[in-house]
Amino acid sequence: MAVDILKISKDAIEAAKHHNDVINASIGMFYDEDKKIGGMPTVSNAIKGLTDDELLPYPAVDGGPAFRKNVISWVLGKYEKEITEKMFVSACATPGGSGAIASTFSVCATPGDSIFVSDIRWQYERFADRAKLNVFEHHLFKGDGFDLDSFKSRLESLGKTQKRIIVIINDPCHNPTGFTLSETEFKSILSILNEQRNNEIIFLYDLAYLEYSHETDNRKKISYLPLLESHVTTIIAFSGSKTFGVYGMRLGAAIILSQSESRTKELHLRYVNEARGSWSATPTPSIELFNKFAEEKHRQDFLKDLEKINAIVQARSASFVSQAREIGLKTHPFRSGFYTVVLTKNPDQDYLKLAEHRIFAVPMNGGVRFALCSLSQKEILGLPQKIKKILNL
Numbered sequence: 001m002a003v004d005i006l007k008i009s010k011d012a013i014e015a016a017k018h019h020n021d022v023i024n025a026s027i028g029m030f031y032d033e034d035k036k037i038g039g040m041p042t043v044s045n046a047i048k049g050l051t052d053d054e055l056l057p058y059p060a061v062d063g064g065p066a067f068r069k070n071v072i073s074w075v076l077g078k079y080e081k082e083i084t085e086k087m088f089v090s091a092c093a094t095p096g097g098s099g100a101i102a103s104t105f106s107v108c109a110t111p112g113d114s115i116f117v118s119d120i121r122w123q124y125e126r127f128a129d130r131a132k133l134n135v136f137e138h139h140l141f142k143g144d145g146f147d148l149d150s151f152k153s154r155l156e157s158l159g160k161t162q163k164r165i166i167v168i169i170n171d172p173c174h175n176p177t178g179f180t181l182s183e184t185e186f187k188s189i190l191s192i193l194n195e196q197r198n199n200e201i202i203f204l205y206d207l208a209y210l211e212y213s214h215e216t217d218n219r220k221k222i223s224y225l226p227l228l229e230s231h232v233t234t235i236i237a238f239s240g241s242k243t244f245g246v247y248g249m250r251l252g253a254a255i256i257l258s259q260s261e262s263r264t265k266e267l268h269l270r271y272v273n274e275a276r277g278s279w280s281a282t283p284t285p286s287i288e289l290f291n292k293f294a295e296e297k298h299r300q301d302f303l304k305d306l307e308k309i310n311a312i313v314q315a316r317s318a319s320f321v322s323q324a325r326e327i328g329l330k331t332h333p334f335r336s337g338f339y340t341v342v343l344t345k346n347p348d349q350d351y352l353k354l355a356e357h358r359i360f361a362v363p364m365n366g367g368v369r370f371a372l373c374s375l376s377q378k379e380i381l382g383l384p385q386k387i388k389k390i391l392n393l
Helices: 005-016 041-048 064-084 096-108 124-130 148-159 183-195 221-227 261-276 284-294 296-327 347-356 383-391
Strands: 088-094 114-118 134-138 164-170 200-206 232-239 252-258 339-343 362-364 367-371
Touching: 005 347, 041 284, 041 296, 064 088, 064 221, 064 232, 064 252, 064 284, 088 096, 088 261, 096 124, 096 164, 096 200, 096 232, 096 252, 096 261, 114 124, 114 148, 124 134, 134 148, 148 164, 148 183, 183 221, 232 261, 252 261, 284 296, 296 339, 296 383, 339 383, 347 362, 347 367, 347 383
Parallel strands: 114 134, 114 164, 164 200, 200 232
Antiparallel strands: 088 252, 232 252, 339 367, 362 367
């Protein structure tokens, strides 16, 4: 649904000026238990320590050689050598993960085409509308798992009428459901993409919440990307804004992985041209901040902060989900992340009913999304019961 999430959040902030019982579960930003934004002292201190030379100059449009190297290493992690020996890899800085998505639609699609997305999703259609693209859906869930049958049959159907297809997978910590693919499900998706040999597939892998997954190895699935055949090009949409909790600094990257060196180089140039002709360049402070944390000594300090935040978010999620289960309040399958969705029949009406009771959340296809990352444990205690009563579920 094309609702304005930022407006819902602003409405909640305005209501909080007059009432002390406002629950603002609308926007995916981490707040600590004292309702203060951030929670990462290492990041705050690093921002304050940036010099004029790191704040003020124009950056390279693609982020520069150091940034490109660092962001590839960061995302691929311990699998970098294994992947780069089998695939050609490049990167371009973007203003957040949103910039990577928007530029991919512009660079890789033709107006009038359809993007391939799940029926429950973040608002990719906002970017599709701007690029004059349509939306072609598959079912996300089958029981408690990913609906591979729908994914396969619907992709085959679209492939009969459209040569090049942008296929979007948002994982781990799917926004809005908190679902995370298993390794088996992910490999099955790659196999289905490989079967579409009559099509040119752009696999847009949106892993904005990579660092907030509670998988044993949150980069293991990335290591399977070399299984993709030559007709599939992967674009990883990375969000440094989410990773470091610097939501307004707009830090991201489009990372290109392909079996073709010429294809990789061509796409890099096209991303640079798209950037130069739209946002010009990603903010210099964002790029310099990322380069600092790519250094091992700073990275280890950051990871300690990240571990604390992850423990808090996981505890909040566990509290909400367990309470919901106890009273029969249904949600989509949840594994980890910032969000969960309470299933309702009339989301566009139900989120307004909740807002009347000063509970601000976001309507989605099939339910209402709650950003648990922004709520304290105290706010979550009893919240499922309130929701169930207000919506008569």
